[in-house]
Amino acid sequence: MDVIPGVSKGSDRPKWSKLNSILKSGDEVVSYRLDRFGRSAVDVISNIKDLMKRDIKVSILSPKMSFDKEDYFSQFLLTLFSGLSEMERNITKERQKAGIAARREAKKKHPELLLSRRPLSYAVRKNCYGLYLSGLSVFEIRQQVKKNHDLPKKPGRQTVYDIINEFKLTEKQKEDVLNNLH
Template sequence: MLIGYARTSTLDQKAGLEAQKRDLSAAGCERIFEEEVSSVDVAKRERLVEALSFARSGDTLIVTKLDRLARSVAHLVELLAQLEAKGVSLRIMAMGIDTSTPTGKLMLTILGGVAEFEREIMLERQREGIAKAKAAGRYKGRAPTAQAKADDVLRLHREGVGGTEIAKRLGIGRASVYRILNGSEDAGKGAAAPAPVNSSAQ
């Protein structure tokens, strides 16, 4: 079964949606799902979700242009994975892509590579941004999880709880517990303060 999906943004002319429906009907679509929603409101594409749910193995989902379906290459690859899992093909009329053909499958592989490339570029830019911020003294990063729980470690130690049990209760490593105890500025300030701990204990 051929299933059509047509989308227009809230800023587009209504004629754009009618043109898509006309082209999809001419392509032989027996069922057409249509909606008016912007490209960024992916979570609100209820009719697309219905189309994906409606499609069965052997069916083909057809759109007139790529931007009517996906907001990015990565999003397209995600949708293609969903369709492939159901045994449903995708046809993009303007690009001449049909994943039911060997050429279409090759295009899918290429698109997957492009999506991975986009992700690597994004991560590289993120790393460069962090490096520049560190060099300028503006990057603090996240506080170490164990150090954030230092007060709890010291409190439990004063209550007589052993290092292994402290680590288990707070969800941190034993080595982190001993580092906090041995590095505590409270050591030697009074009887209630924790004494240095040997990590080989417990």
């Protein structure tokens, strides 16, 4: 289905709209997970019930289940698992926010965390910053650095951001950070 982050309506999801428009009575929609049918329990239930009204069968691979408008037990499971999917999504977003906040707080207390986590040579780090100054996106910087320095894999997104922040520090701040490392 779609990989549009955040809560969205079906009309904001072009691939879902396209799929929905070509489905006809007697078709079957197979999805790996139930949460692919919407971003909230209400969306999931609404979208699947709409498909069932149009006599379109819905099958989920993980956990293995299918939904039929005649089967009341599968409709109960739809409601239950939709709620669980939404709860899981909310917990994941909550943990992500907490992790980001913890990293920001740690960087304030320990400026050495501003330095790149991945040990890259000064030349590679300087090249990253130069590419940043030339206006390339972080995605493009990662690709270019891998190619320029024949690295086995692209540096991580956070590594590139850390390098950019490292070079933004003044010389005095850099000296303080490096002295605190020893």
